[in-house]
Amino acid sequence: MGKALDGIRILDMTHVQSGPTCTQILAWFGADVIKVELPGRGDITRGQLRDKPGVDSLYFTMLNCNKRSITINTKQEKGKEVFRKLIQACDVMVENFAPGALDRQGFTWETIHELNPRLIYASVKGFGPGPYEDCKVYENIAQCTGGAASTTGFDDGPPLVTGAQIGDSGTGIHLVAGILAALFQRETSGQGQRVTCAMQDTVLNLCRVKLRDQQRLAAGPLMEYPQYPNGQFGAAVPRAGNASGGGQPGWAVKTKGGGPNDYIYVIIQPPGWEPLMKLCGRPELITDPEWATPEKRLPKLDKCFEIVEHWAMSMDKLEVMRALNQFDIPCGPILDMREIAEEQALRETGTVVEVDHPKRGKFLTVGNPIKLSDSPTDIVPSPLLGEHTDEILKSIVGWSDAEIAAARKDGAV
Numbered sequence: 001m002g003k004a005l006d007g008i009r010i011l012d013m014t015h016v017q018s019g020p021t022c023t024q025i026l027a028w029f030g031a032d033v034i035k036v037e038l039p040g041r042g043d044i045t046r047g048q049l050r051d052k053p054g055v056d057s058l059y060f061t062m063l064n065c066n067k068r069s070i071t072i073n074t075k076q077e078k079g080k081e082v083f084r085k086l087i088q089a090c091d092v093m094v095e096n097f098a099p100g101a102l103d104r105q106g107f108t109w110e111t112i113h114e115l116n117p118r119l120i121y122a123s124v125k126g127f128g129p130g131p132y133e134d135c136k137v138y139e140n141i142a143q144c145t146g147g148a149a150s151t152t153g154f155d156d157g158p159p160l161v162t163g164a165q166i167g168d169s170g171t172g173i174h175l176v177a178g179i180l181a182a183l184f185q186r187e188t189s190g191q192g193q194r195v196t197c198a199m200q201d202t203v204l205n206l207c208r209v210k211l212r213d214q215q216r217l218a219a220g221p222l223m224e225y226p227q228y229p230n231g232q233f234g235a236a237v238p239r240a241g242n243a244s245g246g247g248q249p250g251w252a253v254k255t256k257g258g259g260p261n262d263y264i265y266v267i268i269q270p271p272g273w274e275p276l277m278k279l280c281g282r283p284e285l286i287t288d289p290e291w292a293t294p295e296k297r298l299p300k301l302d303k304c305f306e307i308v309e310h311w312a313m314s315m316d317k318l319e320v321m322r323a324l325n326q327f328d329i330p331c332g333p334i335l336d337m338r339e340i341a342e343e344q345a346l347r348e349t350g351t352v353v354e355v356d357h358p359k360r361g362k363f364l365t366v367g368n369p370i371k372l373s374d375s376p377t378d379i380v381p382s383p384l385l386g387e388h389t390d391e392i393l394k395s396i397v398g399w400s401d402a403e404i405a406a407a408r409k410d411g412a413v
């Protein structure tokens with residue numbers, strides 16, 4: 001059996017992280033992704049945060065697997081000619097340039113739609129239409145403007161951004177959904193359409209529960225937040241530290257070791273109270289009317305988790321996990337990146353993959369987290385800059401060697 005997106009060709013005008021995340025997933029599903037890059041330099045991330053001189057950075061190689069690379073200067077006439085041919089030969093075009101960049105080159109949606117009415121044109125921008133639509137946006141700006149930073153961290157500290165790239169990769173994944181929906185609709189409409197995702201919108205989508213809490217505030221204090229019962233609630237949802245975002249209280253408690261990640265996250269559901277208190281050596285609290293019900297525990301969650309922490313400090317986080325799992329008590333050790341890189345189960349499922357790159361050698365990447373039973377993902381190293389220029393110009397654009405040589409001399413490809 002082939003791949004899910006066999007036969008779909010993507011014109012990939014993306015760079016940095018948000019767009020490349022999207023097109024890498026499409027490539028993993030089997031699409032032929034043609035990454036267009038500026039001759040000479042390419043995607044700026046090829047040279048950013050380099051760990052080895054002279055070779056593509058991990059920043060680039062971890063976001064651009066399974067793609068082909070062609071270099072075209074789409075500001076030059078010959079380059080525009082190639083670009084037009086590729087627009088006509090592709091099913092989807094994806095870009096995440098600063099607002100207006102492609103329009104300034106003469107490639108508006110109207111022009112592109114006229115060139116290929118079946119083409120789906122997908123874009124990532126920082127903001128949707130409105131006062132900020134012309135702004136350039138990077139990851140942390142999206143986290144700040146989408147509501148994540150104001151709700152992350154501890155109440156007595158500054159707003160915090162998270163290491164999870166919810167602005168960039170989060171938006172790229174949303175864009176994948178839009179593209180697949182548009183491809184599906186094209187089956188009946190025969191027409192392409194515009195797909196846009198604003199980073200602010202997608203961060204907000206991921207912060208949906210916080211907008212829920214904003215509205216709950218009108219009805220009184222948020223009882224699962226650590227500010228309850230003694231702290232102050234202002235006009236906006238406060239930072240909740242490590243409190244659980246759902247109806248079940250949770251917290252990260254320390255375990256043995258004293259390292260920065262010697263913690264385990266524990267959730268106390270009503271059925272877990274009895275076995276947890278037995279484990280913690282506090283069986284009297286199982287029936288004590290001051291502790292026995294979730295309602296009674298709610299105002300003293302900090303004390304509940306102190307009890308759990310006191311017990312958990314006698315074991316390492318994996319031992320605590322095993323002990324809690326015996327009783328179906330939801331928990332998760334705080335795994336650091338070294339531990340994740342070494343986790344055998346993640347290697348076996350292809351979620352962490354070792355890739356052998358022709359120039360930089362072996363490196364680890366995160367494989368496809370979306371598993372399709374009939375379309376497994378094989379990871380192919382990211383392309384070198386312009387590695388496929390000639391083959392694409394010949395096979396798709398229909399150019400001869402002489403035409404390629406002339407355009408190369410002009411710097412158009």
Ligand SMILES: CC(C)(COP(=O)(O)OP(=O)(O)OC[C@H]1O[C@@H](n2cnc3c(N)ncnc32)[C@H](O)[C@@H]1OP(=O)(O)O)[C@@H](O)C(=O)NCCC(=O)NCCS
Nearest residue numbers: 016017018037038072073074075096097098101126136137
């Ligand atoms: C990410 C971002 C801030 C980077 O900004 P930047 O480095 O200035 O890059 P731009 O997108 O403005 O592109 C720079 C120029 O290169 C040009 N360019 C890029 N590839 C080209 C090519 N193959 N041929 C010719 N010109 C090219 C663009 O047309 C643009 O020209 P202009 O400034 O004359 O309009 C910006 O692209 C952006 O806001 N993107 C949308 C949001 C986003 O995806 N952000 C997250 C990134 S992880």
